[in-house]
Amino acid sequence: MWSIIVHGGAKTIEQEDASANRAGCRAALEAGAEILKNGGSSIDAVEAAVRVFENDPTFNAGYGSALNIDGEVEMCAALMEGTSFNVGAVAVAKGVCNPISVAKAMLYEEPVLIAGDGARAFAAEAGVRLCHPDAMIPKPKRSAKEERGHDTVGCIALDERGRLATAVSTGGLEGAPIGRIGDSPQPGCGFYCDDNIGGVVFSGDGEQIARMILASRVMQALEDLSPDQAVEAALAHIERIGGEAGGIVLAPDGKFGWGHTSEDFAVAIASSASPDPKVYLRKGEASHG
Ligand code: ASP
Numbered sequence: 001m002w003s004i005i006v007h008g009g010a011k012t013i014e015q016e017d018a019s020a021n022r023a024g025c026r027a028a029l030e031a032g033a034e035i036l037k038n039g040g041s042s043i044d045a046v047e048a049a050v051r052v053f054e055n056d057p058t059f060n061a062g063y064g065s066a067l068n069i070d071g072e073v074e075m076c077a078a079l080m081e082g083t084s085f086n087v088g089a090v091a092v093a094k095g096v097c098n099p100i101s102v103a104k105a106m107l108y109e110e111p112v113l114i115a116g117d118g119a120r121a122f123a124a125e126a127g128v129r130l131c132h133p134d135a136m137i138p139k140p141k142r143s144a145k146e147e148r149g150h151d152t153v154g155c156i157a158l159d160e161r162g163r164l165a166t167a168v169s170t171g172g173l174e175g176a177p178i179g180r181i182g183d184s185p186q187p188g189c190g191f192y193c194d195d196n197i198g199g200v201v202f203s204g205d206g207e208q209i210a211r212m213i214l215a216s217r218v219m220q221a222l223e224d225l226s227p228d229q230a231v232e233a234a235l236a237h238i239e240r241i242g243g244e245a246g247g248i249v250l251a252p253d254g255k256f257g258w259g260h261t262s263e264d265f266a267v268a269i270a271s272s273a274s275p276d277p278k279v280y281l282r283k284g285e286a287s288h289g
Contacts, residue, residue: 002036003158003254003271004029006049008059009151010204010246010262013281020058022279022288025268028052029277032157033270042157043081043104046167050077050100053153054169057138060151062098064138065171068178073136075171076185078113079103082164082193087112089185093119095133100169102128103185113185152184154191154201156250160272164250166191166199173206182206188216195252198222200231204238204245204262212237218249227257235261259283 006028013021032049036042054062065073077099078089088106092115093099102119105126114122124130152170159165168191170184183190183206190206192215193199200218202209214234221230227249238245238261246260248267258267260283268279278287 001158001254001272002160003250003256004032004036004045004049004155005248005250005256005258005267005269006032006153006155007201007203007246007248007258008053008153008266010244010260010265011151012262013264013266017058018281021266021281024053024056024058025266026277026279027056028153028155029268029270032155033275033277036157036159037275039160042159042163042165043079043107045157045159046079046155046165047100047104049155049157050153050167050169051098054098054100059153060171061153061169063136065136066174066176067137068172068176068180070178073133073171074179075099075136075169076181077103077167077169078185078187078191079107079167080165080187080191080193081107082195082199085194087187089113090119091115091181091185092179095120095130096123097129097131100167102126103167112187115181116179152203154203154248156199156201156248158250158252158254162195162252164193164195164199164252166193166201168201183209183214186210188213191215192219194219198227198249198251200247200249202245202247205243208238208241208243209245211241214238214245214247218247222249222251227251227255228259231257231259235259
């Protein structure tokens with residue numbers, strides 16, 4: 001049995017962007033599902049899915065990331081596996097093409113999170129592809145004032161050996177201060193993973209998600225609630241302090257859950273029981289196969 005779920009961010013999707021969001025989610029899902037179908041690991045599957053998102057300027061991750069107040073790209077990414085609780089994460093990373101691959105290269109290293117110049121130095125040493133920092137900004141150059149919404153991306157996969165993995169990648173928030181780090185690379189905030197309980201990934205207002213430790217709340221709620229109910233219960237805490245968020249969950253039995261307080265939240269799912277991808281732009285929308 002295998003299962004995979006991806007999301008393209010808690011945000012508002014304008015009509016003209018709907019098909020790009022659907023296509024991007026489907027392509028990311030398919031890249032991960034292909035690995036799982038062939039008996040590959042959940043770690044490889046989530047990396048493959050997130051790399052597709054990072055290479056697609058529709059999403060705020062990798063190429064096409066949000067710009068900070070100085071008009072620069074600073075990216076965060078994390079990958080976690082739920083068997084031995086290894087975490088690899090990078091923050092304020094510049095000049096790497098696929099931050100999720102840097103996070104994966106860090107997975108079995110002692111540090112959980114490396115930020116700034118250290119992240120690029122680690123990537124260089126690990127042989128992960130580097131690029132000029134400006135190469136992550138699509139031409140024509142966007143302005144730092146352009147509104148991007150929350151389009152952090154995420155993925156959770158369960159492989160045939162029952163191993164869960166979660167991955168998240170983001171360009172952060174548009175116009176953010178230099179060096180700002182949101183929830184995405186922080187375990188228990190933007191993501192978490194435990195083979196016995198489930199995996200979770202969030203997108204949205206990073207400060208609020210971190211303040212309310214949303215991923216941690218989902219993990220606790222999953223002991224008693226269904227995946228959908230666990231996300232809803234966590235999102236209720238965001239509503240206490242304001243802000244928008246959306247989250248995805250995958251349980252060890254392959255069941256999916258997701259929810260959002262943002263207007264839209266593009267999600268795609270597939271599993272060995274139902275391998276044809278289903279793509280949704282928001283909860284409650286009829287699926288698009
Ligand atoms: N949560 C991300 C952050 O605060 C932003 C997003 O979801 O787009 O960095």
